[in-house]
Amino acid sequence: MDATTERLLAAAREIFEEEGFRGATTRKIAARAGVNEVTLFRHFANKEELIGAAIERGHREAVERLAAHPLPAAPRDLEAELRPYLRLVLRAFSASGRGVRTALAEWEHLPAFHAWLMGPSEAVLAEIERYLRAAAGSGLLRPGADPAAVTHLLVAALFSHGLLPAMMPERFEGGAEASFERCVDVVLDAIRPDRDRRSDQ
Amino acid sequence: MDATTERLLAAAREIFEEEGFRGATTRKIAARAGVNEVTLFRHFANKEELIGAAIERGHREAVERLAAHPLPAAPRDLEAELRPYLRLVLRAFSASGRGVRTALAEWEHLPAFHAWLMGPSEAVLAEIERYLRAAAGSGLLRPGADPAAVTHLLVAALFSHGLLPAMMPERFEGGAEASFERCVDVVLDAIRPDRDRRSDQ
């Protein structure tokens, strides 16, 4: 792809994530791309098309990165399989936390981008739920554990640990990742079959 | 308080929650308040002061409403005490979901309002953690259960169930509240002392 187009897309994505649709002016985007504003309009019909393309590309890449490290099709060990996956997702999520917050706020104003905006979250949710259902089928989950509810809990933990630490860091002493791991501990402990239950301390 | 001031504050809060700081123009706010734009500047020095006052008032009210229904000082029954409290908070949170999303996005641009914006969340977090620590002291929690981690999990569930259903409703079939209750089930079950453990189904 054209190098100028590339730089424009990257700049558009950065500024949109920081400032939202309204704040991402064509002048700012062109400046960060090191390009004349006129050139911007020679490559994209208008501002909406540019930002749309930038969002689409960014989220397509995110989905691809996630798909490159899927959970196993046949669950064997929740601790060894689910935890590293969640760690990976949290890291990706935290990295794009600023953009996620912007997307949340602009939701109603960007109906054309809904599919792209939710793509990564949808993918993670579906992947975890599929895995947990398979695990339940293999007897790796405590009978009575609800895979859908557990999925929602884990996604909720991902969500809040990806967004909140930037805003209330004093509540995440020891780091967001450590706090997240402790939350995963609680969930994994809740769904482990009784015979395996931890009784430390 | 002056009726005009009142209407201006209400209008400012509504439009700020829908459109953010940049989108909340003084003309829009004045129009929704049914007031001339000049009158707006006769009541508030500038746009920032108006929106700041609107946010401050809204969140102070939220904190007061939460403080009116606290968790008991001495925990006796997690199921009977914690669950209704969480239900209440979720309802309040969902009602202001639109505003929360805007606040998340505008975070970096509104440093003057940080304290007010995080107030309600901080209050809920502190209240739950206090309660759970007391519960742990009374032997109502399974030994080894980490009150801080459980608090984070519950707040995460509140957070995601307050925000996400508006954006991916098909993932919350049966309603956000039902999904939330199932998440609370998982958490409560995780921290219950072993002797009380559910073994239904």
Place this chain on the structure above:
DNA sequence: GGATACTGAAAGCAAGTGCTTGCATGATAG
């Protein structure tokens, strides 16, 4: 060398923005 394609610089335009000024009007208090 000439045609083509991409770019930058300068200027501008129509709409919208925060905010101000000047003046007229109606209600309220003394």
Place this chain on the structure above:
DNA sequence: CTATCATGCAAGCACTTGCTTTCAGTATCC
């Protein structure tokens, strides 16, 4: 009745924003 006060209305100002037009420079391909 008069003085005060809050408000509405019209106009405007300086600035930003999305987007356009015109012209000139430069690299590439044949």
